[in-house]
Amino acid sequence: MNKNVAIIGAGFSGAVIANQLAKAGYQVEVFESRSHVAGNCHSERDKETDVMVHVYGPHIFHTDNERVWAFVNEFGKFNSYTNRVKAITNGRVYTLPINLLTINQFFGKTFRPAEAQEFLASLGDKTIENPLTFEDQALRFVGRELYEAFFKTYTVKQWGLEPTQLPASILKRLPVRFNYDDNYFSHKYQGMPADGYTSIVEKMLDVPGVTVHLNTVFDPALKGDYAHVFYSGPIDAWFNHQEGRLPYRTLDFEVLRETGDYQGNAVINYCDNAQPYTRITEHKHFSPWEKHEGTVCYVEYSRQCTEKDIPYYPIRLANDKVQLERYLQLAQNETNVTFVGRLGTYRYLDMDVTIGEALDAAEKFLACASENSPMPAFVVNPLG
Template identity: 60%
Template sequence: MKFAVIGAGFSGCIIARELALSGYNVELYETREHIGGNCYSERDDETGIMVHKYGPHIFHTDNQMVWDFITQFSEFVPYVNRVKTTSCGGVYSLPINLHTINQFFNKTLNPSEARDYLSELGEDKIENPQSFEEQALKFVGKELYEAFFKGYTLKQWGIEPSKLPASILKRLPIRFNYDDNYFNHKYQGMPKNGYTPIFEQLIEHNNISLLLNTNFDKSSIKDYEHVFYTGPLDAWFNFDCGRLRYRTLDFKREVHSGDYQGCAVMNYGDESIHYTRISEHKHFSPWEEHPNTTVIFKEYSRFAEDGDIPYYPIRQLEEKTMLSKYIQKANNSSNVSFLGRLGTYRYLDMDVTIKEALDASQVILKSLSSGKIIPPFFVDPL
């Protein structure tokens, strides 16, 4: 039995691996010249620094199974992501914590006092926040909202915060202590040699044939027992119902001497600065030494157009309506399954992507052994 897997990111590589380990033959298609999807990492030719080509990826999870799985393929070095932001003429820690609050308001509040202080600043009349803006105003008040959320969000999403759902802000914690760890997970780390070797090991199997720089010809679907597609859902159906909207990113690379900004990630909250953040990649691997040179990437966000790399799905009402139509078309399709970030039109962290791919693999293998039909989706995309 021969299977096609389309897309060599985490979803595709894990599905290919699990099928191959069970004795099945897999042809793994990838339109890019490399494996790893947006997690791809490489050495910068000029500086020798390990760079994350498609933006920073810090691995973080509370899932023991996922951690045990991924650490089979690389030594992970403990890494804490300490993000800073430049806003209103100052530099502050993110997420907003007790130090951020005291520094911004020139106070010396303890945790209880800070809670009371923000409660007084918050707009209590907003009882049931519907938008990002209302959620922020209720949580932290106008000053902190405008300093840390409004400009950055407008640049990141290209949509007024008053038109974004409140659920986006619920992912951004506010801490009433001095913890400046951006994430709050049990396991946090960086692969010592970058992410690409992980993908190389994932698909290192005689039953897997890798086809780079290759588009899958849908007319050949009959040649396979089943196809697993991790590309954009709307693209599979030739955009028959319209194009699902994404934000994409542009990166401006610069090489400098020494240390450019003193941290890995510096956000820019002011709307007048057009980029959203600067990533200085040598700080993502502090166990390496690059004292004399550094490479940075200024990150600009915009709406994705045809040919752009899709990063962040814009799941507003219009897109969800269109998504429902594509889900119906997928459910009416045969011999193809959709999974991953693009295949389900959802923003997924790496650990969630891995968990879903491993779970999907179990469903696939059980279906094959029992003669049942492999489902078109393994999660609810809506």
């Protein structure tokens, strides 16, 4: 029996699957096109300041999944971390997500929770019964003033599209609270790895049976050399973009190094057109247990991804569904290949979901192998 498995990509999806299959006795080869592991979660010490920098933009771990939380803690210590985001719009600083403080600051009120809830409900557009677009969703639930101050322009800068072109599901990720809770997330477990994400991934891959090939692009023509291939790269790239390139957003970063404290907070969003960038992140605040005299900030710009860029966010517009479905059909017709992760399934996934699905994929593969049955192209339906 061939017990050789190839994994394309050394991010969380690939590392988790490699770890689990190697522990089950498989010989796993991981192929990574970049010079490092951990994908877009890669972190490293800044040479000038010694600040732990999230090289491809910040990642905060948050989950309600106890299995995932227990799993990642096997590979390193996670320190408690709460993400408290600030937003600048119309020359003033507010707290995100929109909460009781934001509402009272913005409207110059002193509402109690029930009063704020009633007030916000009065601002919503009740004629929009079934919100289909991002704009519909915002107007229905927070009204035009908050929508235009915090969401409309920021969305155009982030996605390069008008909010009327984006699905309502994007805004459903953003909560509105009627108390003074300014924790950006509401999950049970929230934290930051004390030694960075790359250390976590390196330890996942540091098990007998795993070989990592950095700076190596895998040729799909070699898939027959392996019992199975797990692919976490862009699904359209696996098929040489034969149905055209799926649309992604990418990010550019302007790096600032200063002394002291640059902005007093890890994340500040810029929600209007006064600045062309979407946000500034100050990375030493992601490790508040450390002390540094210097500081490193990323000024973040979002734009359309080209073939030479690193893809960050799948856009998934309604008119792209036909193109995506063609790729999904091509994937279903493949043999001994499973597509995983954000890029492999063309979905926006948080880290905990990525890890959970990777654990499920490894478990499914081992079950299929024991039953001598084929492994599916997708463990989770990308359109589900």
